[in-house]
Amino acid sequence: MEPISFGPPREERADAARNRAHLIEVARTMVAELGADKVTMDGLAERAGLGKGTVFRRFGTRAGIFLALLDEEEAVFQQQVLNGPPPLGPGAPAVDRLVAFGHARMEFLVERTALARAALDPGQPRPVNASPSLFQVQMLLHEACPDVTAIRALALQLTAALEGPLLLYLRASDAPPTLPRDLAAAWTTLVERVCG
Template identity: 50%
Template sequence: MSFIPLLPGSLAGPPAERSDAARNRARLLGAARELIAECGADALTMDRLAERAGVGKGTVFRRFGSRAGLMMTLLSDSEAAFQARFMFGPPPLGPGAPGLERLIAFGAERVAYVMEHGDLARAAESSAHSRYEVPAVMLWQRHVEHLLREEGMDADPLLMAMSLTATLDPDRLLHAVRVQGLAPERLADSWRELVTRVVRGP
């Protein structure tokens, strides 16, 4: 399984980025995160970001191209950190624990991640061509499939991974918590029950 960056070069920035440009970028991203924390991702516009960061609107557009580009850059920073944890981090989320324990940890961490970054993930999904073709979603699905195979699941692990991943859709998790008022812990518990039954089932 290889690492899929969400946007080419979006993690490190251009190789020869000048230090004032890098500071400018960091300041814009910091201001964007502040605005999201205060008003939610839906309220983050290029105008408001320029105003908050004290730069011209043209600077914001030159840096990120579009609002969708800004969202993807913000998301790719947090997605990359999450990917690094489940692919290379300590167990039980990372390698070293049995497949089922890693699956259980994956769902629990994913629920926590969506509670923190969900608005952003939702905004990025709605700007993608299809919510099933977001690179990060495809990567989780392959991760889940890999863990199912490791646990000896021989009944079409690809389709089972697709179904399990569908239950972690950010939009669905946010609706369950914000609209239906379900506790995130209850979602994580139900995921644990689901994957345990799928892996250990008859």
């Protein structure tokens, strides 16, 4: 019997991975040079020397390009939570880490407003349980308040509290500049009172 093979053959997978890495590098250069607003799927395909079909298969939509760039930076951010210095990284009390996590997460997104806004696809809303923050909020919450019941639901609610208003801010072009500062203060209140 032939062994069962899953997915495309090895060579094709390696090609796809190379294409993806190349496209991400070219997209990052284009965003730096032109700004996210000016990067299109056609422009990216041309500059990368690849077919438009390849770009489409890789990213799905124009927003998918920026989401992929953002995802790479998210991975770096998540490493800081897992292995970085306290209070974000291990070593500080979990409540302080959860407060620091929210503040760092807000700063992360506000510093990348253009990218984060371009990654928000109005036709494809990102549900809160697709947020890379949910896992980390749940981990820190579990450590900070081990006595809480329905911890998964509470983590979902806190993640929505953290990201919902900020995504709204990123989406609105006329958002008041004080909102992120107030949201940071409110996040501190929320976490300290929930876990205090």
